[in-house]
Amino acid sequence: MARLDVNRSGEMEVFVRVVELGGFSPAARAGRMTPSAVSKLIARLEARLGARLLNRSTRQLQLTPEGCTFYERATRVLADLEDAERAASIGEEAIGRVRINTSASYATHILAPLLPDFLARHPGVTLDIVQTDAVVDLLAERMDVAIRAGPLKSSSLVARKLGETPLLIVAAPSYLERRGEPHSIADLQNHDRLGFGYARAVDGWALCENGKAVVVPATGRVQVSDGEALRQLALSGVGLARLAAFTVRDDIAAGRLVPVLGHLVSGDPEPFHAVYVGQGGPLPSRVRALLDFLARYGRVA
Structure with missing residues (x-):
């Protein structure tokens, strides 16, 4: 396994640049390096691989057979790396x-x-x-x-x-006909207050009466795991439910649900x-x- 402190992709980029530009000096200029730094990097790469990649002369560089193989594979690796970075880029098409x-x-x-x-x-x-x-x-x-x-x-x-969104207490007309409409917090003691079967930040209904904040427990005969199930129970006339306004506006407009205790509901939206x-x-x-x-x-x- 390669040592973690070896920048293999960086070495490949410099090597490919040397081959494609035809020498250490043009590769150094393109990579904003010195020719000696490029020469030392190629020497370290060859030492690590245990193979000569380039035959050097005063006028030109020539790839060895091992150098040809390494160049072909290095160009593929760098192309794959570029594709991976482009696919993960924040500016790339969402995929x-x-x-x-x-x-x-x-x-x-x-x-x-x-x-x-x-x-x-x-x-x-x-x-x-x-x-x-x-x-x-x-x-x-x-x-x-x-x-x-x-x-x-x-x-x-x-x-x-x-x-x-505001929170509204609602009930089906059939439920209100059967149980009557509550007008105060005290009236809620005689109603099924549907709630959730898991812990919440506020375990109950936050109401306000005569300037005093009160949390009324939801102690109906049915508890559920999500607000949409709670809405369906309210539509079926099972009890009162406290729900986000955007989930029941259509039901209220159609007369399927009726808001109650609007004067007691906390003004703090959710x-x-x-x-x-x-x-x-x-x-x-x-x-x-x-x-x-x-x-x-x-x-x-």
Whole structure:
């Protein structure tokens, strides 16, 4: 195995330049080196390989058979290296797979309608979408991008804000006919408050009554793992649900859901971010293409 401190690609570049330009002096000028530095590099390369690559004379250089073989293979290696760097360059066309972790609500109401446009713009990109409302470790799960709702905790991740949306408490008309409409926090004690079956930053509904902030536990008979399932339960008349406004606006407009307790809901909207691991250097073009697209078209409100 070659020593790690040997710059083999650099040696190949200088050797190829010497051959193609016909001498140490023109190769030195092209590479901003001195002729003696080029001569010493070629000598070190030959010593490491244990073979003479060039026959030198006062007027010309001539490749040995070993030099011809090394030149042919070195040019292929350098071409492959250039192709690899170009493919990974941040300015290159977006190509490859992007793994996205997102909530089911964002995937259903924001992301899915946008996918035909994104895929048409970037035919070289494929998407692997994993839906979960729980926070995942991007590195452990090998995710490129995650869409997260709520305040961000301090971490090594980089975030791009995708807007913010109010949270609304809603119920189906059938549920309100059966159980009555709540008008105060006290009224909620007599209602099924649907919630999530995993730990959240705020474990309950943040409400405000008479200037006092209150967190009301979601203690309904059903708990779920994502907001879209919660919406479906609310539509079915199972109970009250507290959901992001962008997920229920169409349902409210169509009369499928009715907002309640609007005067008690906290005025703080819920922020959404696209987070990614990006502090180690430039982003791959495939990831940057998705982030730029979401920042422009994938915003919530």
